[in-house]
Amino acid sequence: MNRRRHAIATLTVVCALTVLASPALTLQAAAAPLPPPPKQPQKTLEEVREEIDELYRQAAVATDAYNLAEEKTKEQSAEIVQLARMIVAGQQKIADLKARAGATARAQYRNGGLPDGAQLVLTNDPQLFLDNAGRLKEGQKATTDLLAELTQTQAELTTYAKDASDNWTKLEANRVKQAKAKKEINDKIDAAKKLESQLAAEERARLLALEQQAQYRAQTKWLDSGILRDLNQQATPAGRRAVEFATAQIGKPYVWGAEGPGSYDCSGLTQSAWGAAGLSIPRTSQEQWRLLKHVDIKDMRPGDLIVYYKDASHIGMYVGNGAIVHAPRPGRNVTLTGAGTMEILGVVRPE
Known part of the structure; x- marks a missing residue:
């Protein structure tokens, strides 16, 4: 009886080994598809907007x-x-x-x-x-x-x-x-x-709308602080000439490294505007922030320069009524926008 059981067990093992060693089954096992890789989480349009903004900020630095x-x-x-x-x-x-x-x-x-x-x-x-x-x-x-x-x-x-x-x-x-x-x-x-190019036309339109909404919210919050109540809206004669020059450049394209007359980057515009008013100021936004006279935002007047972000990587000219003229970034033109639409670092006065 024991011999019979031993023979049956041996036969079972041999059959199993024969099946496992079968070329057809081995090929079938090798050809079995791998599980698909886990899907990357889809970025929201707002996240894409923030990523694009950060890339352009790094380009500005x-x-x-x-x-x-x-x-x-x-x-x-x-x-x-x-x-x-x-x-x-x-x-x-x-x-x-x-x-x-x-x-x-x-x-x-x-x-x-x-x-x-x-x-x-x-x-x-x-x-x-x-x-x-x-x-x-x-x-x-x-x-x-x-x-x-x-x-x-x-x-x-x-x-x-x-x-x-x-x-x-x-x-x-x-x-x-x-x-x-x-x-x-x-x-x-x-x-x-x-x-940006990876977005469909409809998504690009929504992206621009999101950008405008973010700017509107930031400007509204800034104005709601009551900042304009005590601001001096009177420019000096030199400040007026600088503002006139800067506003006359509206519509010209942003080009990094450009100082005019056909295109500007942000500090190239402010330097050229004050140069037209008869005053020489440093070339870069960081040097303008470092070397020009700092004034409290409540004492700001047209012609003063507002410096943005902690690294002073952007600058625009205050023109009154809560607005600035600035050269925003590649792909955009010199424009008029709210002074509170970006993170303000401080204000400097060339005069």
Whole structure:
């Protein structure tokens, strides 16, 4: 009985192994479809809007870095040119001083190699001695001054050459910064455009509506704070000229790095507007925030500049009645909008 059970068990195992080893079943098992990957959660249109806004903000930060590097490059290039002119002038001065020193040496040679002082001592004419003593003293001072001037000019040339070398090194470093910032700007803009392009026409229209609604809510909240009650609506003559210039640019496209006249970025517009009013201000929004006079928002008047976001990456000109003129971002034009539609960092006054 036990032998029979053992034989049945052995037969069962053999059959099972035969089935598992069957090529048809092995192929069928290998061909079985894998379970589908888990679906990524679909982003809402509001989330897409926020992502696009953030990409354009990052592009604005990179634009500031580009503009600052470009400004420094211009300054250093001008300094190198100026130093080169000073080096040429210094070399010419050294050549003139050496010529004068050579003339003195030749005069001494013509006198038999004796210095003027020795010739004076050897003279037998007392009157000649007295007449020439004063001239000798003057000549010695002139020779000493000549040598001192030659030494100083040579030292200045060494300093000019070092300064030129240092400025060249800085110039190259800023060119590298420009290239890096330019790539970052284009990458961020391309990423934002790609997100927008993936939306259907209806979704793009809804996206714009969401953006306008967000701006309306922010502006309404800002106005409801009572901010306009005590604001000075009177611009100074220079402020009025700056506002007139800025508003005249409405409709022109935003182009990063642009300073007009056909297109602007945000700080290029404010700099150009105040330049038209006769006042030079820094090139970037971050430098305008850092270097211009800060004023309390309750003391704001038309012509003042409102700086936005914690990193001072955007700026617009207050024109009165709770509005600003600004160059928003790539794909948009210079426009008039509510001053409270973005996160305000503070206010600066160019005057």
